[in-house]
Amino acid sequence: MNESSTLKPRKRPVQKRAIAMVDAILDASARILVERGYAGLNTNAVAQRAGISIGSLYQYFPSKEALLVALQTRHAQDMSGALGSLLAESDTGGLASAVARFVRAAVAAHELDPALHRVLEKELPFFVESSELVGKDVHRHVLALLTKYRREVAQANLELAAWMVMRMTEALVHAAVLDKPAAFGAKEIETAVGGAIMAFLSSPAQQAGNG
Amino acid sequence: MNESSTLKPRKRPVQKRAIAMVDAILDASARILVERGYAGLNTNAVAQRAGISIGSLYQYFPSKEALLVALQTRHAQDMSGALGSLLAESDTGGLASAVARFVRAAVAAHELDPALHRVLEKELPFFVESSELVGKDVHRHVLALLTKYRREVAQANLELAAWMVMRMTEALVHAAVLDKPAAFGAKEIETAVGGAIMAFLSSPAQQAGNG
């Protein structure tokens, strides 16, 4: 009845075999999603690709939706992991260096499985914004960063600044990795993104000019 | 054989009634899309909502896909119109004022039908990036702008700068209008976006700091 009964994995897989099965199912889903898009994804195909029966699939996921939420969650966690391990490195440089590392981490995260990421984000009807899954931690991290280098940040509203930084990074990195414009190299864009963020942070919040 | 036969509207509606019909169909599609998402959209529902028979729908659109392409196109044209009329105003201020006006125009365009815009962009499997429909003109406009105020632009690569400006605007405005964070007002964000763009343009392309 309630969401939890149809959205959450049916059983907490404790046995190794069960874990392997869940992984196989999610892997199969991801591959199909990438190869055929959301329209080409159906539970029977997933089961077949995963080498199990359709009945078994439903043993682990109560619905197609639950399967997709799980896939999404796993992907978000993967990205979060990639992000986190880079961000965790001790931070000795100044703000610029921290921002550059943040951007590089974002790039690395997006490069994990760009094709899957694209489909997930562009076609999934109930895509839970990655930011909601990954975002909390990252937001905390960025905010901590801005606070630590408060002196170098000209913006008054740190919360707003953090939001802007996250959005700029997400959007620009996303564009750079997934819809890479032929004209510029990825590295070039990465640098520009870091520069833009730094410029933004270094500039005081100004009055909006009137058009 | 070719795409045109299934993707393009079947007949160019010349009579008033036919135009009204096409509009009614697209309106119905838009409303259903917003209310029920892409998965909830089916041609019978569209026809019923539009108050016509399913046969009539297929008289004007040879396939469901054609219908969606048309809806998308109309939406992109609407946005393009809103954008264009604001951008067309004579430009007397400096770069800051021009940028601010550009951001405001983007906001206005996104405010036309944010709910539809969100579904179109997030769920349509064959969504033609608005930028591809609207983008060419806008890109020209931005580039012209940067060239005109060349002296105020510190970035060396104008093409890259234009790309960054467009991406930043699109992403930030999009986020502000469609996933508006509760914490900040739209106006506040709009200002911040203008500021960020100005800061970016005013800063010289710098060396990437290493993390």
Add this chain to the structure above:
Amino acid sequence: MNESSTLKPRKRPVQKRAIAMVDAILDASARILVERGYAGLNTNAVAQRAGISIGSLYQYFPSKEALLVALQTRHAQDMSGALGSLLAESDTGGLASAVARFVRAAVAAHELDPALHRVLEKELPFFVESSELVGKDVHRHVLALLTKYRREVAQANLELAAWMVMRMTEALVHAAVLDKPAAFGAKEIETAVGGAIMAFLSSPAQQAGNG
């Protein structure tokens, strides 16, 4: 209600224009039938191909079925005409010559529009066996022939003999013209058919051997 109301042409076209229209419609039907088969034939396509409106088509034919019956009838009459004009020639030779002429007439009739003939016969759901349309006259003709050369006919039952002659001719000529086997020439087959018929007529009805 009764068949006549849906199967017979709606109006007896007396004006020249109406006759031309009916012909145009039947021509269009025939061409579509040949090009796309029965499955590809629909009344809207016929009207368009005939250069008239669908409404006008229904002015002349009350239903699709009526249209097809008319087409069939016209084709049968065409064949009948080709057949008849050859058979009408004065008959001076013996039985063999008469049979040969009959076979040649059948070939000529089948060569009128073989492609149409094939589709009509192989796909039409309510194909009225041509023999029923053409057959009566032909049957009379063949019977008259056999009676005239009674002395040369060894078969006792002339009715049965006539039926056999017609069937053999129809089947063999049909096969020769429409499913021509690559190995033999049409002329060669035509000769063989005449020979077979002559042999049959010349042989006395015999006891069936037991296998």
Add this chain to the structure above:
Amino acid sequence: MNESSTLKPRKRPVQKRAIAMVDAILDASARILVERGYAGLNTNAVAQRAGISIGSLYQYFPSKEALLVALQTRHAQDMSGALGSLLAESDTGGLASAVARFVRAAVAAHELDPALHRVLEKELPFFVESSELVGKDVHRHVLALLTKYRREVAQANLELAAWMVMRMTEALVHAAVLDKPAAFGAKEIETAVGGAIMAFLSSPAQQAGNG
């Protein structure tokens, strides 16, 4: 892409139940075909008549066309079987007896399911001429026969003679069984057919008389 994917049965039924299902589906198709003709045949009706769900039908046949092809094939195999078992009997008599047995076998084959045979042949848009399915073996058989009794055959071209024999048998038996004329008994016709074939074979290929 290739025809096989839409034309061939989806799964080879191994279990008893599956075989029974396929048979039930084909039986239902045959009955509907006979009762309502090709136009009256639709997959939903077939499933209902077979007492299964439409989904199950598509589990075994990937398309309506595949279903029809299978039905056709089964029918051709049935006919081939009936034909073959009769032809296989040891052949002790002369040519006349062999021909008579051939004709009787053809009659028996056509009497298996005349109504179905008629619809299949007359309405199926993609009817594969039975002769193509059955024909090869039969042709070999007839040729062997003519060769064996070469002395009794006056015709020079054995290949052509075999073709004629097959066509005459097919056409005449077909007409006798399916469009049986009220005037003559089946037995009477069967005898006449045998006689005609014998007469043809016994007569030398003659010059075509000119009409």
Add this chain to the structure above:
DNA sequence: GATGAATGAGTTTTCATTCAT
């Protein structure tokens, strides 16, 4: 637990026919 045959509601699309203009 695992299997996979079976289900059937739901979807897209066609086309014979009508009828207001």
Add this chain to the structure above:
DNA sequence: TATGAATGAAAACTCATTCAT
């Protein structure tokens, strides 16, 4: 009379989900 926009029943086919084995 001619037109052709409009109709809607009907048909092929899919796929999430169940449940007997």
